[in-house]
Amino acid sequence: MRVCVTAGVGSDHIDLDAAVDHKIQVPEVSGSNVVSVAEHAMISILLLFRNLVPAHEMIERGEWQVSEIARNAFNLEGKVVGTPLPAAAAEAVNARRVEDLKEFVWQCDLVTINCPLHGGTRGLVNTELLKQFKKGVWIVNTARGAIRDKDAIAAALSSGHIM
Structure with a gap:
């Protein structure tokens, strides 16, 4: 090689x-692969919000119950979806920029993490930051796993603080 x-x-x-x-x-x-990652993030968001994986599994078992799926499905309409972006990327997509990460995350119903892994992002999504997230927030991470603290995410999921 x-x-x-x-x-x-x-x-x-x-x-x-x-x-x-x-x-x-x-x-x-x-x-x-910028477009591919963006598409991956979007489909992940839709899979989560519309409860599509359990719906698919239910159909495979021949047990379709629309009320069960609908009870745990949500619309994106009116939701605040945010992603930490460098200034140039935010400008390119005409996004509203929030300078303080803690101020940013408490506003979001869903946060998607798509940033590169480096010294400033390793362990970025940790216990301290998760406490600032709105209760019931959804997180989609298409970035490197090391950007989040696995144990902090597990604890926040178990407590119901994040979905």
Whole structure:
């Protein structure tokens, strides 16, 4: 192997020391899958809000009960959906910018995390930040897992603070 291409932001999932030792180039094609990630985030949001996975499973079992699905399905209409974005990205999509992350998250009914993993984002979604989220918020993370504290997310889910 001479080249290992990573399509996305970040190469933290590749052993770069081993690549150097074996003289393997690791080019990063940042931005190559921006649309794919956005689409993935949107379909994840719709799957959650419309309760589509349980609906599909119910249909597969031949037990379709629309009232059961509808009871746990929600509309996006009137909901505040937010994602932490760099200033340039926020301007590109004409988003309203909120400078303070804690001020940002308490306003949102759903937060989607799509940022790159680096020193400033590792462990970003932690117990302290989760306390600032609106009760009942939904979180969709299409970014690296290390951006969130797994135990803090599990505790917030168990307590019902997040969905």
